[in-house]
Amino acid sequence: MSVDVVVAAGDLVIRRLRDDDEDYSRMTRWRNSPHVLRWWDPDLPPRTIASIKEEYQPDTAADAASTACIIELEGVPVGFIQFYRWISYAEEAAHVGIPFDDHAYGLDVFIGEPDRIHRGLGTRVVAMLSDYLIAERGASSVSLTTAVDNHAAQRCYEKAGFAKFEQLLDTDTYRGERVRSWLMIKEGAR
Ligand SMILES: CC(C)(COP(=O)(O)OP(=O)(O)OC[C@H]1O[C@@H](n2cnc3c(N)ncnc32)[C@H](O)[C@@H]1OP(=O)(O)O)[C@@H](O)C(=O)NCCC(=O)NCCS
DSSP states (O other), rough: OOTEEEEEEEEEEEOOSSSSSHHHHHHHHHHHHHHHHTTSSSTTOOOOOOHHHHHHGGGGSSSSSSSEEEEEETTTTEEEEEEEEGGGHHHHHHHHTTTTTTEEEEEEEOOOOOOGGTSSHHHHHHHHHHEEEEEOOOOOOEEEEEEEEEEHHHHHHHHHOOOOEEEEEEEETTEEEEEEEEEEEEEEOO
């Protein structure tokens, strides 16, 4: 198994984002795709390779607070997923209202290739990574936020073992307003 693989099962691999133009260029294309842009920083201007590199290069370091990853299906990059301990983003978590302890993790995901969405892939990836964080990294919980009108994401997360906890206002904005979101949590073993 390649050293940059975080977790893998069958045809599905989650590997670390590489500090190279190939990964930055696919991230740029995905972030500018309408189906991702609608739910992922929609108020920001179109992404460029330079802005993507500036945003994600720090997360390619071995000791980065957030681990940025590419999802590969049958060896083909199809999406992005990142995870982090909430304690590394304590100020943001407190501002939004996300409860956390020292071992609470968060994650964020998108499937970048539009012909791959709504076919069960998101559920597999989110279940695989959250199970890995709980079993291998001792996560007490894994939590995330998703817009109240992002019904496909909510369904995906529920199928991956998350439950709706409460509504809150995310720091992301859509048309200038903070996005009303569901906080969804999957409990760990601690
Ligand atoms: C959200 C996302 C990661 C989910 O991954 P996915 O592979 O599409 O999800 P899945 O196919 O595993 O599950 C989606 C579920 O939502 C359902 N769904 C799709 N569109 C829906 C809609 N408009 N309303 C309600 N349910 C919907 C699907 O039918 C499926 O449920 P089912 O298996 O019970 O039929 C992916 O769609 C995506 O990247 N979307 C764009 C970016 C985004 O929203 N990221 C998440 C931000 S929080």
